[in-house]
Amino acid sequence: MDQFHDIRPYNDDEVAGVLQNLVNTPDFIDTIVGFKFTKWPQWTRGFLAMVVKHVLQKEVRKINDVHAFQTQVADYMERMIKTTTSNVEYRGIEKLAKNEGYLFLSNHRDIAMDPAFVNYGLYLNGLDTVRIAIGDNLLRRPFVSDLMRLNKSFIVKRSVNGVREMMAAFGQLSDYITHSLTQEHCNIWIAQKEGRAKDGLDQTDPAIIKMFYMSQKKQKVAFPDAMQNLKIVPVSISYEYDPCAFDKARELHEKSTTGSYQKAEFEDIDSIRKGIVGRKGKVIVTFGDVIDHNCATPDEMVAEVDRQIIGSYAIQSTNSAAQKVLNGEPSGDSVFDEYMATCPAELRETVLRMYANPLIQKQERGL
Template sequence: MDQFHDIRPYNDAEVAEVLSNLVETPDFINTIIGFRFAQWPKFLQAPLAFCVKLVLKRQISKISNVHDFQMIVANYMERMIKTTTSSVEYRGIEKLDKETGYLFLSNHRDIAMDPAFVNYGLYLAGLNTVRIAIGDNLLRRPFVSDLMRLNKSFIVKRSANGIREMMAAFGQLSGYITQSLTQDQCNIWIAQKEGRAKDGLDQTDPAIIKMFFMSQKKEKVSFSTAMANLKVVPVSISYEYDPCAFDKANELHQKSTTGNYEKAEFEDIDSIKNGIVGQKGKVVVTFGDVIKEGFETAEEFVEEVDRQIITNYAIQPTHQAALALQQGLPSTDSAFSGYLDSCPEDLRETVLAMYANPLKQQKKYLNV
C-alpha cells in the first residue's frame, strides 16, 4: 500500500491521465484564457477555449513522464528569467554532490518562484530537481493541485483539524521527507516557516525541525544523528525587487492598523501569478553548508539554520537604499527612489522596512 498516495507527487505512470483530465477541466482552460487573453472580448471566450484545448492537446501528446513535463517548465523558466530579471546568480551550488539527496531549507519570499529558482539552478548544474513542499491552502482549485504534483510537489496538510489529525499529518509528512532523502536519494525544498516572510525578517520555525525529526524519533534515532541523516542545506534567496511587495505591505499595514486582514478567496493564486510575471531585478540564490551532527535540540538547530540563511543572504542595492532612507540619509539607488514613488503613500514606511530588514538582520548577526 502507498502510505503517501494522497500527498506525494505524481509518478510517471500517472502523468498521461492527469494531463488528459486537465485539458478537459473548464476551470483550468478559463484560467489560461484569463491569464493570457485578459484584454480580449468576452464573446470570444468560447472559440478561445476551443483553440487553447487544441494547442494543449498537441503539447501533452509529447509528454509521457515527469521529466518531460519539467522540460516544458524549464522552457517557461528561461522565458520568465529573460523578461522579468536582470540576472540570476547561484552561489555555493558547486559544493553539492549529484549522488546525494539534500533537504534545502529555504527562506521564503515568493510562493512559486523560490522553489522554481532553486530548481532551475539544480537543473543547470546537472543535479536532480527538488520535490517541493506546498501547503494545501494553495490547492483550493483541483487543477492547481494537479499542476503542482506534476511538477514534483508534495502536499503539506495545513488545514488538518484537531491535535490527533495534525499529528497524523505531520507524521506522514515527516515519513515522506525522510524516505525521499534517505531511501530515494531525492532532493527536497521546504520553506523555513509557514507562509512568506512578508516583513523581510527570516526566522525558522522550530516546529518545522521537530516535524523533520518525528519519523526517525520513532526508530529511537537521536536528534543529532537524525538531522545529520537529512543533510539539511540552508538556502538564501534574495530578490532585488519583490513583485508582491506592495500587496504584502498592504496586508501588514491593515493588520497593524485594524488588527485584521481578510484574504480574498483566490488571493494566493493572484500572488503566484504576480510573482511569476512581475519584475524582480537581480536574483541571487545562495546554497549554504550541509548541517552535520552536533546539534542536540530543535532550538540549537534553528540557530544554525538562521545563522546561515541570514549571513548568506545577498544584499542588493535596494536593501542599502531602503536602510539609508530609514536613517534619514539620501537614497543610494535612484531606481529604488522611483520605485518607492509608485508605492501608495500610506504603505511606504512598511515597504521601506521590508527592504531594509534583511540588511539590518544581517548586520546584527555579523556585529557590524
C-alpha cells in the same frame, strides 16, 4: 499499499492521464485564458478557450513522464527569466554532489518562484530537481493540485482539524520526507516557516525541525544523528524587487491598523501569477553548507539554519537604498526612487522596512 498516495507527487505512469484530465477541465482552460489574454475583451474568451485547449492537447501528447513535464517547465522558466529578471546568480551550488539527497531548508519570499529558482539552478547544473513542499491552502482548485503534483510537489496538510489529525498529518509528512531523502536519495525543498516572510525577516520555525525529527524519533534515532541523516542545506533567496511587495505591505498595514486581515478567495493564486510575471531585477540564490555537526536540540538547529540563511543572504541595491531612506538619507538609487514613487503613501514605510530588514538583520547579528 502506497502510504503516501494522498500527498506525494505523481509518478511517471500517472502523468499522461493527469494531463489529459487537465486539458479537459474548463476551470484550468479559463484560468490560462485569463492569465495569457488579460486585456482581450470578454466576448473573445470562448474562442480563445477553444484555441488554448487545442494547443494544449497537442503539447501534452509529447509528455509521458515527470522529466518531460519539467523539461517543458524549464522552457517557460527561461522565457520568464529573460522578461522579468536582469540576472540570476547561483552561489555555493558547486558544493552539492550528484546522486545525493539534500533537504533544502529555504527562506521564503515568493510562493512559486522560490522553489522554481532553486530547481532551475539544480537543473542547469545536472542535479536532480527537488520535491517541493506546498501547503494545501494553495490547492483550493483541483487543477492547481494536479499541476503542482506533476511538478514534483508534495502536500502539507495545514487545514486538518483536531490535535490527533494534525499529529497524524505531520507524522505522515515526516515519514515521507525521511523516506525521500534516506531511501530514494531525492532532493526536498521546504520553507523555513509556514508562509512567506512578508516583513523581510527570515526566521526558522522550531516546529519545522521537530516535524523533521518525528519519523526517526519513532526509530529511537538520537536527534543529532537524525539531523545528519537528512543532510540539511540552508538556502537563501534574494530578489532585487519583489513583485508582491505592495500587496504584502497592504496585508501587514491592515493587520497593524485593524488587527486582522481577510484574504480574498483566490488571493494566493493571484500572488503566484504576480510572482511569475512581475519584475524581479537581480535574483541571487545561495546554497549554504550541509549541517553535519552535532546540533543537540531543535533550538540549536534553528540557530544554525538562521545563521546560514541570514549570513548568506545576498544584499541587493534595494536593501541598502531602503535603509538609507529610513535613516533620512537620500537613497542614492534613482531606479529605486522611481519604484517607491509608485507605492501608496500609507504603505511607504512598511515597504521600506520590508526591503531594509534583511540588511538590518545581518548587521544586528554581525554577519
